[in-house]
Amino acid sequence: MQQRVLTGDRVTGKLHLGHYLGSLQNRVLLQERHECFVMLADVQALTTHFDRPGLIRDHLRQVALDYLSVGIDPGKSTMFVQSLVPEIAELTVIFSMFVTVNALRHNPTIKAEAAAHGYTDLYYGFLGYPVSQAADIAFCKATLVPVGEDQIPHIEQTRKIVRRFNDLYAPVLVEPQALVGDRLEGLDGTGKMSKSLGNAIALDCTTEELEVKVKRAKTDPSRIRKDDPGHPDVCPVYGYHRSFNPDEAGEIRESCEKGTIGCTACKASIVRALDGLLKPLRERRSRYEGKDAFLDEMLIDGTERARAIAKTTMGEVREAMKIDYFARK
Template identity: 45%
Template sequence: MTTATATVPTTAGPAAAAATAVAAASVLSDDPAAHRVLTGDRPTGPLHLGHYFGTLRNRVRLQDQGVEMFVVVADYQVITDRDLADRLAEHTENLVLDYLAAGLDPERATIFPHSAVPALNQLLLPFLSLVSVAELGRNPTVKDEITHSRQSAVSGLMFTYPVHQAADILFCKADLVPVGQDQLPHLEVARTVARRFNERYPHADGSAVFPRPQALLSEAPMLLGTDGGKMSKSRGNAVALGATEDETARIIRGARTDADRRIGYDPVDRPEVSSLVLLAALCQDRAPEAVAEEIGDGGAAALKRTVTESVNEFLRPLRARRAELAADRGHLRQVLRDGAERANAVADATLAEVREVMGAAI
């Protein structure tokens, strides 16, 4: 997500985005309620521990600080890199289930499905007119997604994915967006769209329509999947938040380690072992070095036993809340309806404002 101008052909690079992110991290201490955050996920499967420690925990923290939260269930975006949106309604409800179990409060966070907010998607056309084909082609995240796509050929939707995300962010005029380092190029597109729109279509008094959103970089440490690769819903290498204790034990038992019996915390030279140590440490709220020292010469078996016990103990209350919420699927659907109503009111107002300034310019 980024920013640019009608007259400037290039977007700011990663260094500029990172600098923006650092600046944004300090703003919350002043007046959290003055800020609006947009975040969300694609409903492509159950959320796992990587999601919890990477994003969910931070979203709940921001909500509790008083930041206004918009959480998009990006159902339309599921078809960016796949031919079919398989079990979309089920995945959408389960995503909301994970959100609520993790602590998001629908009274304080607007949780809504992308597809239920038509005005949001109508912003895409004017936004696309502000970004060149060359700029979209240079986006590193898009190139990476295309490389790893499971499709024989990618659609135009994949190519314009960063502009779709810009619409998600700008429709509610979010000024802060929690992202990982790999998503900074997308945020730069949103910043580019905001700046170019403001320069081309300002209000009559010269004021800007959109804020230029800043990145809130996650400080969450990187957790590897149990196969040593990127933790992913689709690779079966992660512990889902809704997994049973037995499923959790089975998944962790199959985790990759190494031949050194002495357990240590060395993310560079022993990434698989260190990721497991870190997972146990996060669940115990302790330093990973202390956890590794405690396991000592116990080897992989003791490490996996510690991780399994730590994860199951940590997730027990979340899983209890999840089971209670899952008994009332109607409540989950009502959360989405209420969120969509609030999001539509915001999106309709933004689209009306966009039409007004564009009409005046034309």
């Protein structure tokens, strides 16, 4: 049965291998059999970049290029800009009327992100991020949402908000299911791959940049000499072998544990595998670079399609709430 999929990314910089493993590769598969909506989340980017809106503007087309590079097809997936669908903002306001501050404060993802950004006093928009995300999902009645593991609390919050709305007014909205992707550790080994932490490999990374980044990547700290037995499960580089070089991962693991392969050779092997993955992405991206008019038209068309659905949903929401005051019968 065909499902409706909603996914997207905050427009705060180019996308990276963590996005690819966690969601992007799934989106390419999903668009072949489901109705997919891919959102450039510029409003949510403002929750942490409200003082740098120019950065968001600069990266809008860059993220669109990333989508095209991995194989997201505008003929199969609707790519749209969040802020240009005002019905999402309207639905966010409505949801916020019956979501408690305590529920938001106890959201583990909000707590983790607040700690990461050093926020001790939370901004209203930042605290309300899950409410905004619920509106993103509900406006198109998405049934499936590809997310990383850290986003599961947001999906659960969305399900609760949708249930609450349906119980209060009428069952017009749909509870989504999460499709959880794999997590990729950052090059520094301190947590997930992240643009803000500077431990990421961008999807348009050149061979030379890739070599430099992987050369600096953290490995098993217990390996002092080349022939010391290693512990692959604590090494970020082995995680990349497992995810992107499965044909050689077993042999790499065995050699590492025996101390018969050094970190330099191990890193050279994953550079070859990653470069093989990224090369067609770079080539596909180059076809669209500099074609700003094409990119803009693609996003305008997608946004118009998304807004048409949003208007229909908001009509149903207003009718369910009995606030469709002047609706024509």
